[in-house]
Amino acid sequence: MYCFALNHKTPTPALLKLGITLLFSLSLIAPAALADTHSNLDYPLDPEYDLPLDELRSFAEVYERIKQAYVHDVEDRELLENAIKGMLSGLDPHSAYLEPEAFRDLRESTQGEFGGLGIEIGIEEGYIKVISPIDDTPASRAGLLPHDLIIRINDTPTRDMSVDKAMELMRGEPGSSIKLTIQRETLNQPLKVELERGLIRITSVKEKMLEPGFGYLRISQFQNRSGEEVQKGLERLAKENEGPLEGLILDLRNNPGGVLQAAADVVDVFLDSGLIVYTHGRLPDTQMRFEANPGDSLDGVPLVVLINGGSASASEIVAGALQDHQRALIMGTASFGKGSVQTVLPLNNDRALKMTTALYYTPSGRSIQAEGIQPDIEVVNARITPLETQRTTKEADLDGHINNDSKPSNNKKITARLDTAEDYPLNEALNLLRGLVIFKSRH
Structure with missing residues (x-):
């Protein structure tokens, strides 16, 4: 049951002035960025912008009603901060007003x-x-x-x-x-x-050899130095392999994203040239383009990228760019579909605004917002149970069989250090990678 008490009192001129001043001041705030983050932005004030006076009067009236009639006394600072939080949270799920602890947590997470x-x-x-x-x-x-x-x-x-x-x-x-x-x-x-x-x-990049010639590289989150860490990871794989890799699996499953520049740096490791990603927003400073520098660290060897529904934001930038450039085959399930860029603006009171300022697009012009990256080959997670098979008789088992006097094959025996029952998509990616290497060697 609810009890309402209505009071139609006109707001005082002082409170009306406060509301107008507050909203006008907020319109001057300029963001500074995450892909989630990028650079400083300059928000010039539009001299022809008309303040919404009716809405400001409503704001001032609500403010006064709360101050006068709420069951407990409420500090002005609390009311105003709640108003700011409401403005940001009402825009989209990724815009927010960051109080000191949340702002510190955000900075720490990008540092690892x-x-x-x-x-x-x-x-x-x-x-x-x-x-x-x-x-x-x-x-x-x-x-x-x-x-x-x-x-x-x-x-x-x-x-x-x-x-x-x-x-x-x-x-x-x-x-x-x-x-x-x-x-x-x-x-x-x-x-x-x-x-x-x-x-x-968080160690954002980990690597291991799956078998001779085939490497595995996992990125769990995109941090400031992820591009550099990927390059070092590839060098360690090549050293362990005692030579260049024949193929690589890049695992972006359940990678929630991170820093926009880091995603571009990772793509740059695998591309020799071309557009990586571009962003588009309302202001000139949100129009950004990231281009690849010369030099593919893998020299064009086959690359398979694993994604799933937990691959978001910066992960989708990487998968989308490599897919558009036909540099990699994307395998797994559709990604999360976060195609927006958030700008983080530090304020002068240890607080910050995190605000969506742009959408990003893959090199071919695709926006993945609410759509996600669709894999080239869909593979859902599954558990494999090997079937027991009866041993069959072979030629070598027959009495008096003719021996093979030819020299033994030079082909290396492949034994993957991989539990297929535990990670079916990874096993399928490795099988695909083997096929790509064989196909490439014959053409």
């Missing part, structure tokens, strides 16, 4: 170290949604999956909770515990998970 669970989140139908857990973090070890909905954080329901508030609740001192209640599509009942917060040190 922060305290918490290691999880990238968004909003879906009013609930906090897992975009992807970051590799080797409490979230990934607890088995959280992309598309999980977090419906409670400890005892706090997340319905209509902002992303920033959820991040604030989930971060904390390493070693402290937290309980999440998860709604998963494949489960009939909510799943309760208890995690221990850790100091999240």
